[in-house]
Amino acid sequence: MRGKRNLGDSLFDWGNVLLMVFICFITLYPIWYVLINSFNDGVDAMRGGIYWYPRVFSLESYEAVFKNKGLMTSMGVTVAKTVIGTVVHVLFTAMVAYGVSRKDLIGKNIYMLIGTVTMFFGGGLIPSYLLIRDLHLLDTFWVYIIPAMFSFFDLIIFLTFFRDIPEGMEEAAKIDGANDLKIFYRIVLPVSMPVMATIAMFHGVFQWNDYFTAVIYTNNPDLQPIQTFLYRIVALSGSNQIASVVPGNVVRTVTSQSVKLATMVITTVPIVMVYPFLQKYFVKGFMIGSMKG
Amino acid sequence: MDGESAVPGVQANRPDLKARAKKFGRKFVSQRYLQMMVLLGVAWMIIFNYIPLYGIIIAFKEFNIIHSIAEAPWVGLKHFKEFLTDENLLYVLKNTLGMSFFKLLIGFPLPILFALFLNELRNVRFKRFVQTISYLPHFLSWVILGGILTTWLADVGIINNMLMALNWIDEPISFLAEPSYFWTIVITSDIWKELGWSAIIYLAAISSVSPELYEAATIDGASRFQQMFRVTLPMIKGTVSILFILAISGILNSNFDQVFILRNQLNETASNVIDTYVYQTGITQGRFSYSTAVGLFKSIIAFILLLCANFVTKKLNDTSLF
Numbered sequence: 001m002r003g004k005r006n007l008g009d010s011l012f013d014w015g016n017v018l019l020m021v022f023i024c025f026i027t028l029y030p031i032w033y034v035l036i037n038s039f040n041d042g043v044d045a046m047r048g049g050i051y052w053y054p055r056v057f058s059l060e061s062y063e064a065v066f067k068n069k070g071l072m073t074s075m076g077v078t079v080a081k082t083v084i085g086t087v088v089h090v091l092f093t094a095m096v097a098y099g100v101s102r103k104d105l106i107g108k109n110i111y112m113l114i115g116t117v118t119m120f121f122g123g124g125l126i127p128s129y130l131l132i133r134d135l136h137l138l139d140t141f142w143v144y145i146i147p148a149m150f151s152f153f154d155l156i157i158f159l160t161f162f163r164d165i166p167e168g169m170e171e172a173a174k175i176d177g178a179n180d181l182k183i184f185y186r187i188v189l190p191v192s193m194p195v196m197a198t199i200a201m202f203h204g205v206f207q208w209n210d211y212f213t214a215v216i217y218t219n220n221p222d223l224q225p226i227q228t229f230l231y232r233i234v235a236l237s238g239s240n241q242i243a244s245v246v247p248g249n250v251v252r253t254v255t256s257q258s259v260k261l262a263t264m265v266i267t268t269v270p271i272v273m274v275y276p277f278l279q280k281y282f283v284k285g286f287m288i289g290s291m292k293g
Numbered sequence: 294m295d296g297e298s299a300v301p302g303v304q305a306n307r308p309d310l311k312a313r314a315k316k317f318g319r320k321f322v323s324q325r326y327l328q329m330m331v332l333l334g335v336a337w338m339i340i341f342n343y344i345p346l347y348g349i350i351i352a353f354k355e356f357n358i359i360h361s362i363a364e365a366p367w368v369g370l371k372h373f374k375e376f377l378t379d380e381n382l383l384y385v386l387k388n389t390l391g392m393s394f395f396k397l398l399i400g401f402p403l404p405i406l407f408a409l410f411l412n413e414l415r416n417v418r419f420k421r422f423v424q425t426i427s428y429l430p431h432f433l434s435w436v437i438l439g440g441i442l443t444t445w446l447a448d449v450g451i452i453n454n455m456l457m458a459l460n461w462i463d464e465p466i467s468f469l470a471e472p473s474y475f476w477t478i479v480i481t482s483d484i485w486k487e488l489g490w491s492a493i494i495y496l497a498a499i500s501s502v503s504p505e506l507y508e509a510a511t512i513d514g515a516s517r518f519q520q521m522f523r524v525t526l527p528m529i530k531g532t533v534s535i536l537f538i539l540a541i542s543g544i545l546n547s548n549f550d551q552v553f554i555l556r557n558q559l560n561e562t563a564s565n566v567i568d569t570y571v572y573q574t575g576i577t578q579g580r581f582s583y584s585t586a587v588g589l590f591k592s593i594i595a596f597i598l599l600l601c602a603n604f605v606t607k608k609l610n611d612t613s614l615f
Contacts (some may be wrong), residue, residue, distance in 0.1 A: 123345020
């Protein structure tokens with residue numbers, strides 16, 4: 001494409017490929033290291049020196065994770081908050097966005113102004129905490145869902161999509177006697193699958209990865225998502241306070257460290273499976289973000 | 294006469310106004326479902342965005358758990374003065390600015406370089422593969438990364454293993470318990486996590502550079518390096534400037550999640566930043582008003598920095614955020 005190739009060009013290309021292979025290695029190896037160590041016998045792994053593949057292959061750390069009631073409860077909380085949180089966030093934000101996207105909406109400019117302010121100014125940690133407390137959301141499951149069910153940034157992404165929906169479709173439905181609510185969920189939502197999928201995946205990743213909400217807003221171990229569980233283990237690493245995670249009967253081959261690694265791997269698998277699908281939408285989202293931000 | 298002449302005018306206006314109000318009302322009723330959908334969102338924003346904004350006033354009050362925000366007595370700038378004379382201020386500011394400075398110095402140019410080199414790859418599939426790998430770490434939570442780091446940096450972890458094998462050290466180093474290593478750990482792990490992700494926006498900017506420019510450069514005998522730095526880089530200068538403005542204005546923002554997960558009591562002198570200090574004083578110590586004042590102080594300085602950075606870049610090369 002760019003004219004003839006000479007020696008300098010070829011050298012550059014090979015050097016560049018090597019550089020990129022190196023970057024890929026640097027990126028993947030830390031993850032690979034965790035993976036192989038999680039599949040190694042826990043006590044054996046304490047000797048160190050496992051670099052490329054498990055030395056003594058063992059699934060017992062994973063067994064310990066799946067047998068641990070606390071860990072399984074946390075996993076359940078994470079799955080529940082991710083699924084419910086994402087569905088609620090996407091539907092609610094889309095609904096508001098659809099309303100605002102109608103050209104003749106009374107008060108549209110005021111609504112947009114109210115929303116734009118929220119993108120730039122926030123109350124901060126303590127005022128938000130006081131609000132959650134006053135709403136009696138502390139130590140409830142809904143603290144994961146309700147304060148995260150709307151985002152004006154996501155509304156703008158919906159908005160740019162809804163504007164492109166041909167008006168004819170809605171006109172036709174209106175003549176058939178459908179009201180706006182019906183048009184929204186019968187006509188607009190089904191044709192908006194791509195944008196809904198995008199927002200759903202981004203919010204899903206957020207919900208899955210979020211540990212901090214639980215750190216400030218709950219004390220109840222039964223409401224603790226897996227990321228918060230891991231956070232407490234990581235924050236306590238070094239001190240032996242996590243021994244309680246490991247059930248007594250398997251303590252010989254499993255260490256708190258190997259259980260931690262197995263939990264990390266289990267927690268990461270869904271993210272690794274989902275993220276390549278997000279790729280298509282990155283740039284689009286970025287463009288919208290940089291235009292509005 | 295004057296009075297009489299004015300009356301018909303008013304009478305002519307009134308039905309008009311009434312008609313307009315009626316029309317407006319009818320229009321509102323006809324879009325009642327739309328209004329209901331939007332107003333639910335507005336109600337959410339008032340509760341979850343605007344009430345906390347109002348709550349900021351506790352920074353100027355002596356707020357405690359027993360009273361409501363409105364009842365708490367005003368104390369003016371007391372908490373701000375307290376923060377500015379606090380003995381912790383110095384090292385908290387030093388940690389915040391120090392880590393941000395090195396993140397900016399090293400972490401800002403690296404994604405640009407990565408994007409430039411990635412753009413030079415000839416094989417499109419390989420390029421896409423490298424890109425996909427490169428932003429995987431962005432999607433891992435800091436908790437997972439914290440787990441990876443504590444594994445790597447443990448006494449029997451790979452870093453200590455290697456250093457011992459090379460005979461550089463005799464005893465394993467407890468990296469996370471030593472304040473002197475904290476900044477390096479934070480900056481390195483931040484670059485590892487965000488390199489590929491930060492490059493995306495530059496790649497998007499590069500993709501809109503006209504191929505004719507490269508053809509012309511090749512005819513003029515420009516090497517690949519010259520094409521990268523004399524053609525591509527100047528063409529994405531606008532994007533670089535805008536991201537630089539944002540980076541400067543965020544210099545008081547530490548990566549809260551990252552620092553929060555990696556900090557402990559042993560490395561506190563190197564790890565406590567404004568954001569963790571807000572958490573520590575507010576949530577741990579329950580000094581609600583003081584903590585809010587610190588947070589507000591930070592926001593105000595950040596906003597001023599944004600305006601300054603915007604002004605400077607505008608002067609330098611005609612690009613600005615606003």
